[in-house]
Amino acid sequence: MKYYSLNNRDIVVSFKEAALQGLAPDKGLYFPTEIPQLPKAFFENIGSLSKEEIGYQVIKPFVGNEINEADLRQIVKETLDFDFPLVQIEKNKYALELFHGPTLAFKDVGARFMARCFQKLARDNAKKVTVLVATSGDTGGAVAHGFYGVEGVEVVILYPKGKVSSIQEKQLTTLGKNIKAIEVNGSFDDCQAMVKRAFLDDDLKGAHLTSANSINVARWLPQMFYYFLMYRELGKIDKPLVVSVPSGNFGNICAGMLARALGLPIAHFIAATNANDTVVRYMDTAIYQPTTTKVTLSNAMDVSDPSNFVRILALFGNENKALHAILDAYSFTDQQTLEAIKDIYYAKDYLVDPHGAVGYLGLKQYEEKKTEFIGVFLETAHPVKFPECIEQLLNIDIEIPKRLQEIQKGVKKAIEISDYKELKRFLLD
Numbered sequence: 001m002k003y004y005s006l007n008n009r010d011i012v013v014s015f016k017e018a019a020l021q022g023l024a025p026d027k028g029l030y031f032p033t034e035i036p037q038l039p040k041a042f043f044e045n046i047g048s049l050s051k052e053e054i055g056y057q058v059i060k061p062f063v064g065n066e067i068n069e070a071d072l073r074q075i076v077k078e079t080l081d082f083d084f085p086l087v088q089i090e091k092n093k094y095a096l097e098l099f100h101g102p103t104l105a106f107k108d109v110g111a112r113f114m115a116r117c118f119q120k121l122a123r124d125n126a127k128k129v130t131v132l133v134a135t136s137g138d139t140g141g142a143v144a145h146g147f148y149g150v151e152g153v154e155v156v157i158l159y160p161k162g163k164v165s166s167i168q169e170k171q172l173t174t175l176g177k178n179i180k181a182i183e184v185n186g187s188f189d190d191c192q193a194m195v196k197r198a199f200l201d202d203d204l205k206g207a208h209l210t211s212a213n214s215i216n217v218a219r220w221l222p223q224m225f226y227y228f229l230m231y232r233e234l235g236k237i238d239k240p241l242v243v244s245v246p247s248g249n250f251g252n253i254c255a256g257m258l259a260r261a262l263g264l265p266i267a268h269f270i271a272a273t274n275a276n277d278t279v280v281r282y283m284d285t286a287i288y289q290p291t292t293t294k295v296t297l298s299n300a301m302d303v304s305d306p307s308n309f310v311r312i313l314a315l316f317g318n319e320n321k322a323l324h325a326i327l328d329a330y331s332f333t334d335q336q337t338l339e340a341i342k343d344i345y346y347a348k349d350y351l352v353d354p355h356g357a358v359g360y361l362g363l364k365q366y367e368e369k370k371t372e373f374i375g376v377f378l379e380t381a382h383p384v385k386f387p388e389c390i391e392q393l394l395n396i397d398i399e400i401p402k403r404l405q406e407i408q409k410g411v412k413k414a415i416e417i418s419d420y421k422e423l424k425r426f427l428l429d
């Protein structure tokens, strides 16, 4: 498989180059030159396939022989080494729990896959690679955990000061070793803008920077895995399948749409966002106009200029009509989010985190338009990651899993910066 830059079709690279570069030299996101089709038999027999086999079959065409079969199978196995339960919430509605990995958010899947690929791919590189990543909350922890101790790779994580939860902050600032945290006086979009600028800065060419955000194909593509696992878990269904994805940078939903393009029978997607509604407005007006980022309870989705949206447009050949046929986008307020958490807790006896609540609200809103469907929303983080919000709201104590208790004892280590110049100075040192 080759990948081209969405800014220039003539820039074509291998999986290895795309992964190690992160962003194309012209700032474009890499996109597969062709969309492989999985055979019919794969879907007919999916119930009898292991999750490792499913993951391998899905990712194989995208990696080609740049990682040998035994290594790739091992990478997939380690990536998916936890559970992905599908929990029924009400009639025809399910939560797909993606938070059973080491940092309790779905980003573990992409980060683990990417880190393990880098272990193989960066090995033959004489130079050290520096992974530079901006986080709105969960990416930092997942990437830090995934890359911790990986030889030949330094990790630098930028996060917006005071805008991630205390557990999220601990997860990305306490590990040490090859993991460095930078606290930015600004928003996630500011962090992301600095990262993008660093990639294009000629003075930093020697630092061999790459990205571990979902703009990196090695982090974006493996997110397809759990859409297939969801399909396997559902078994035979007699209604169209609708998936609601709480979205911020739109990497997760875009992976789902790619899975659909490979043949996975998902009838419709819902992009559920918080007050950061750039895509919702785009779907209504065909005008893409990011605004300043708003701080919300679902902080990992506080993104107003989602990087991956261009990939979604590319998947649909920039045809808005084709896009509208399979995507609805809705925005919800914090107030609605809190009410949903309460409602699901008291009426359905299920605890969701603020991101999952937004996903659930997406299904509910879609229901006003269509009733006959099987709905799944992605529960993207463990509720315990947001104790400030949930314990107060529901007046309950959430039991903190052991691995988080350990992290809370760690000591925060971060460097504070306010502008790009300071980041640059840090990277040059």
Ligand SMILES: *Cc1c(COP(=O)(O)O)cnc(C)c1O
Binding pocket: 105, 106, 107, 137, 138, 139, 214, 246, 247, 248, 249, 250, 251, 252, 253, 300, 301, 355, 380, 381
């Ligand atoms: C990152 C994140 C999201 C948003 O995912 P995107 O791929 O950026 O759209 C949603 N929920 C949680 C918990 C996250 O960490």
